[in-house]
Amino acid sequence: MAQVIRTPRTIGTGNTRFNDPSSLNPNQNQPNGQQQPAQPKQEISVDSLRKQLETKKDSIIYTAKFIKVTKEEFLRDSTRLFPLDTSTTNFHRFNPLYDPKSPTMNTGAMGLAYRPMLFEPLKTIGFDLGYHFFDRYLTKPEDIIYYQARSQFTEMYMLSTTFGVNAEQAFHVIHSQNIKPNWNVGAKYATNRTEGYYFGQTANNLNASLWTWYESKNKRYTLLANAIFNTIKSGENGSIRNDSIFTVPTVVQPEFEATRLDGALHNWRYNTINIKQFYNIGKQRFASADSTSALPTQRVSYNFTYNRQKYFFRNEGVDTTGVLNNYYIFRDSTSDSTLVNHLKNEFAYSFYLRGKKLSFLKNELKLDVGLVQDFYDYKQVNYQSQFQNLSLKGTLNYSFSDKASLKVDLQQIFQGRNIGDFLYQAQSEIKLSNSAGRLVLGAYSQNQSPAIIYERWFSNHHRWNLNFDNQKTQNLSFAYLNPKYHFQAKAEYFLVSNHLYFSSENNIIEPKQLGSNINLLKLSVGKDFKFGKFTFENYLVYQKTDFEQILRTPEVYTFHSIYMHQNFFKVLKTEFGFDVRYFSQYTAPSYAPAIGQFYNGEAVRFNTWPIADAWIRTNWKRANLFLRYNYVNKGLFSNGYYTVNRYPMPYSIAQFGVKWNFYD
Structure with a gap:
């Protein structure tokens, strides 16, 4: 029975x-x-x-909550993880040239040369080649995102222009997975291709990266390693010949407009191997009994970086339009090259002094000291130079309480080619309350050697051997932030001495140094309003300088976005609206293709009008989608606009993008 x-x-x-x-x-x-x-x-x-x-079988539905992300900057003191961002916020704002808070002047398309529209000095010291006109298209070690993936994670992204026009396309795929709970690996492949809006604007950028993140089980040892490969191929058309394309009717299609150069090309290769290791010494503490983040009392770290940079500029034939003046080396074509090998070793020691209770960080002291060796091998035509810099770094963080903190950061080159360079920074943050927000006070002093492109350059079209004084920048800033009411305001004052820039006299482009001090006041304010289903985002910048003809930046810049939230069929979380950009009149810079530098040429000022883009973005299951129509108000105020002399900006065009996440 x-x-x-x-x-x-x-x-x-x-x-x-x-x-x-x-x-x-x-x-x-x-x-x-x-x-x-x-x-x-x-x-x-x-x-x-x-x-x-x-x-019976158990089933687990993997979602974004199984994926956490971080960056190297959030692993320096402990392990700080963040949820994977699956929202559509800023998803349709993919173009790095049109960052709402950091716009650019550019030569007309994604993948081409640009410079910041607002005053944004580089806060670096030591050796600098001076090539920064493609920086936003590069992937660098600090950009790598590390994952903690309890399930395999894959992200696919695609962007394309619509209606048969192939002006801009982009694609990337990311894959990451944990080999063990404490060991993650991943890879990314990204490509951006631009056919351009006018002839000769073709650009093709490739970014590939491999990475790994390992933590020992006892949380004492951390390893971050990555290999990055960047290739940028960007066409240079020297601008179109028709300088009245927006004011005089023409029957010629934009892609068939005659250009000043035909076949000129920049080719960059920027590859990096980076390995960083941390080891905790002495007693470790944990924020809670089940916390996976160890708070060290002492930590040593070592960072090894090898970076190889190759820069090529080529042009077939001889230019007769005056864009490429002089032929110092080759008489019938151009083939310039510059090579930089950079080897970096950085040793650092960190000491932490904390109170017994971790619920509120009171009287917490952190001290970092480091020694950095930078070795460079620089080659250009028949010139080669090898040199090194030795630097001391120090950072002091002190938290008086959970509402007040002070940070002091010092960098000083004490031996080598750029001896005497320094960057001293200080920042204090005071939290008033959750509703009243917080104050941030900042200041820095910088002494920077001239970039090598200002002092010695020898190529087919440009030649000089000059000596300049170090450029000095002093800065004071005051910021008020209130996340609860979506408000932020900042005031910055800059005092710049020995400012370096490029200028053209008698059709010869050469570097110059201003003997007078430059004063610049920069005020910015941002405020978001929410009315039911509507959101109204605003960002405004006011800049005033006594040398506008030298800096050539607009006095006023504003960005506004108004959109509506609406759910369709209970599953499509949708937002649709308009982005509007505006900048006031300014003296437009000119552009030198052979060296990728923006220079002060003829004093040309263009009329400026608001530029509006219409868009819709939505989320469906694991996919984010957007459709946008750029420059939707073309013909309302004008038929086009410029940010750089002679280089027209893009016309109206529709673009579509989709990002899809997979968690298993």
């Missing part, structure tokens, strides 16, 4: 099943204590039950 067992009644909730206590007393919850007829007992044989259990 088969054995019989009795089982309590069960309730199903999603994938979870649990016993219903009321099955133990069927009369427990009946009104008026009325007795209910007894239910017949359910009987099931052991063999049948075993068969059901063996055929």
Whole structure:
């Protein structure tokens, strides 16, 4: 006779099943204590039950909550992880040239040369080649995102222009997975291709990276390693010949407009191997009993970086339009090259002094000291130079309480080619309250050697051998931030001495140094308003300088975005609206293709009008999608606009993008 067992009644909730206590007393919850007829007992044989259990399978639906992300800057003191961003916020703002808070002047398309529209000095010291006109298209070690993936994670992204126009396309795929709970690996392949809006604007950028992140089980040792490969091929058309394309009617299609150069090309290769290791010494503390983040009392680190940079500029034939003046080396074509090999070793020691309680960080002291060796091998035509810099770095962080902190950061080159360079920074943050926001006070002093492109350059079209004084920058800043009310405001004052820039005299482009001090005041304010389903984002910048003809930046820049939230079919979380950019009149810079530098040429000022883009973005299951129409108001105020002399900006065009995440 088969054995019989009795089982309590069960309730199903999603994938979870649990016993219903009321099955133990069927009369427990009946009104008026009325007795209910007894239910017949359910009987099931052991063999049948075993068969059901063996055929039952557990199922896990993997979602974004299984993926955490971080960067190297958030691993320096402890392990700080952040949720994977699957929202559509800023998803449709893919172009690095049109960052709402950091716009650019550019030569007309994504992948081509640019310079910041607002005053944004580089805060670096030491050797600098001076090539920064493609920086936003590069992937660098500090850009690598590391993952903690409890399931395999893959992200695919695609962007394309629509209606048969192939002006800009982009694609990337990211894959990351944990080999072990404490060891993650990943890879990214990205490509951006631009056919351009006018002839000769073709650009093709490739960014590939491999990375790994390992933490020992006892949380003492951390390894970050990555290999990055960047290739940028960007066409140079020297601008179109038709300088009245927006004011005089023409029947010629933009892609067939005659250009000043035909076949000129910049080719960059920027490859990096980076390895960084941390090791915690002494006692470790944890914020909580189940915390996976160790708070060290002492830490040593070592960072090794090898970077190889190759820069080529080529042009077939001889230019007769005056864009490429002089032919110092080759008489019938151009083939310039510059090579930089950079080897970096950095040793650092960190000391932490914390209170006994970690719920509020009070009287916490952190001290970092480091020694950095930078070795360079620089080659250009028949010139080669090898040199090194030795630097000292120090950072002091002190938290008076959870509402007040002070940070002091010092960098000083004490030996080598750029001896005397320094960057001293200080920042204090005061939290008023959750509703009142916080204050941030900042200051820095910088002494920077001239970039090598200012002092010595020898190529087919440009030649000089000059000596300049170090450029000095002093800065004071005051910021007020209130996240609760979506408000931010900042005031910055800059005092710049020995400013270096490029200028053209008698059609010869050469570097210059300003003997006077430059004063610049920069005020910025941002405020977001929410009215029911509507959101209105605003960002405004006011700049005032006593040398506008030298810096050539607009006095006023504003960005506004107004959009509406609406859900369709209960699953499509959708937003649609307009982005509007505006900048006031300024003296437009000119552009020298052979060296990729923006220079002060003829004093040309263009009329400026708001530029509006219409867009819609939505989320469907694991996919984010957007459709946008750029420069939707073309023809309302004008037929086009410029940010750089002679280089027209893009015309109206529609673009479509999709990003899809996979978690298994």
